[in-house]
Amino acid sequence: MKDFRIGQGFDVHKLVQERKLILCGVEIPSEYGLLGHSDADVAIHALMDALLGALALGDIGMIFPDNDPAYAGADSMELLKKVLAMPEFSSYKLLNCDLTIIAQKPKLSPWREAMRQRIAAVTGWEMDRISVKFTTTEKLGFTGRGEGIAATAVAALGKE
Numbered sequence: 001m002k003d004f005r006i007g008q009g010f011d012v013h014k015l016v017q018e019r020k021l022i023l024c025g026v027e028i029p030s031e032y033g034l035l036g037h038s039d040a041d042v043a044i045h046a047l048m049d050a051l052l053g054a055l056a057l058g059d060i061g062m063i064f065p066d067n068d069p070a071y072a073g074a075d076s077m078e079l080l081k082k083v084l085a086m087p088e089f090s091s092y093k094l095l096n097c098d099l100t101i102i103a104q105k106p107k108l109s110p111w112r113e114a115m116r117q118r119i120a121a122v123t124g125w126e127m128d129r130i131s132v133k134f135t136t137t138e139k140l141g142f143t144g145r146g147e148g149i150a151a152t153a154v155a156a157l158g159k160e
């Protein structure tokens with residue numbers, strides 16, 4: 001392989017009432033949802049930052065400013081498509097990505113396959129290169145108190 005790249009991303013959004021909870025493009029039934037300028041899909045935001053980081057292209061705040069009305073209520077899966085459509089990505093293949101969603105509640109593991117499938121459908125990546133994991137923080141900190149959800153992502157890209 002001529003070039004191997006790795007990037008990491010991290011994001012946090014606040015949980016509030018009367019918002020949808022959308023994670024990896026999947027709407028999860030929940031009393032609380034994530035607050036944000038876009039649909040606040042914290043996992044996909046972390047993934048986009050990992051991808052941008054791998055190619056040293058900055059971060060999503062630079063590319064999709066949160067004061068730009070064009071991105072109000074934006075579907076983060078559409079933003080992910082836009083990131084991957086950047087010309088810099090055209091010569092790279094995704095080797096794998098690994099996401100961790102840090103949430104005390106709701107229980108997310110029943111949605112794992114739906115999330116992986118949604119990422120695969122939007123990106124064209126193979127399912128066995130897409131990992132989605134969940135953890136709690138044992139009721140500690142803002143995630144543990146249910147005040148927000150955090151996500152981390154790592155993505156590896158390669159060029160032949």
Ligand code: MG
Nearest residue numbers: 011012042045
């Ligand atoms: Mg975000």
